[in-house]
Amino acid sequence: MKIAVTTASGHLGSSIINRLKATIGKENTIGIARTPDKAKHLGVEIRKGDYNSKADFISALEGIDAVLLVSGMDHPDNRIQQHRHVIEAAQANGVQKIVYTSIYGAEEGNAFSPIVASNRQTEADIRQSGLKWAIGRNGIYIEPDLEYIDTYIAEGGIINCAAEGKCGYTSRDELAYAYFKLLTEDSLQGGTYNLFGETITQQQLAEAINRHYNTNLAFKNISVDEYIANRQDALGDFLGTVIGGIYEGIRTGKFDGRSDFEKVASRSHKTLDEMIGDYRLVV
Template sequence: MKFAITTASGNLGSTIIKHLKSVTDNSNIIGIARTPEKAAFLDVEIRKGDYNSKEQFLEALKGVDILILISGMDHPDKRIQQHRNVIEAAVENGVSKIVYTSIMGAEKGNGFSPVVASNRQTEEDIKQSGMQWAIGRNGIYLEPDVEYIETYIKEGGIINSAGEGKCGYTSRPELAAAYFNLAIKEEMNGRTVNLFGTAITQQELVEALNKAYNTNMTYTSIGVQEYTELRKKALGDFIGSVIGGIYEGIKSGVFSGDSHYEEVTGRPHKNIDELISLMK
């Protein structure tokens, strides 16, 4: 059985490939990358594939049985057609199953919503493709918070607009295990599942980081508009609005709820302390 994984050189794509290498022979894995040289470190077959080119994917997906499609990072109004290029090429190549890395969140109401809405359209395109499919909706990555720890310490803690809202965090290795299971388990066909750990507040996140790093940081909640403006000033309008929208979504509860992680993988999702420990 041949697996293909898009954006192979990216963080999630490469982590999924590393997981696949631990459970199947390298010859069964095809990585697809816009710039193949950047994925050479993975030591599997790498084929060229740019989401903007259906023609490249018609070539890249030859002989593939199961495709894991990593959601693109372009502007939401471009992603839908980019993903369609891949889906159509998969259909024309006779790919039997497609697994898509989607996202939790609200389709309307905050600055992250356009990203979520574009993912929902791709989910619908996949469901209408005629292939077998499985869709995962990822929780929020914990990695950025851990990678930002020095800044948090310097600033004395975490400041955002999430308030008392709870967020289901996850990590790339946890997601890699989940997407492998979504790919191989027939009982997951036709399922849309949420993938994250036990939802926690920002105060609980700070406490976990303090415990792991022996620090004394605090959490400060500020207004949604104030925080969004700070992010836009630091990161530009688009990314700033997206980040602001994520924390507005946390505040309103759209990143909590039921997780299907244990049903998918057969084990509980690692807790916040375990995730941080593995990232240190």
């Protein structure tokens, strides 16, 4: 069984490829990347695939049994058609199964919602494709917060607009395990699964970081408008608005829900402390 993974050079794509290499073998694992040279270090066959080119994916998915479609990072208006290029190429090549990395969150009500809504449209396109399928809805990655610790220290704490809202965090390694299961376990076909660990507040996140890094961080809440403006100044209008919308969603309970990780993985999701410990071992 040959399995292809899109955006192979990205953090999540490469984590999933490494998991597949260790389980089904490098000869059965294919990476697809817009710039193949950026994924050569993964040690598997890398094929060219730009989400804007259906022709790329017609070639890239030749001889593939299952494909993992990693959600693109473009503007929501563009992503639906980009994902359709992969779905249509999979149909044309007789790919048996498609698995999609979607995201947990609210389809309306905050600045992140357009991203979520575009993912929901891709979910609908996959369900209607005639292919076997499974969909994961990812929680928020823990890694960006850990990569940002020096900035948190410099700023005097974790500062955002999440208030007392809870969020289900996950890690790329935990997601890689879950998507390996979704790609290879027939019993999970036709399901949509929320993938994250126990939901926590930003103050609980700060306390966990303090335990592992001997820091003295605290959480400071600010208004939604102030936080979005802050992120726009730092990251530009599009990405700043998206990040601001995520924390607005946390504030209003849109990331506090039920996880299906244990059903998918046949084990509990790692705890926050375990994820931070794992991260420290490899960084």
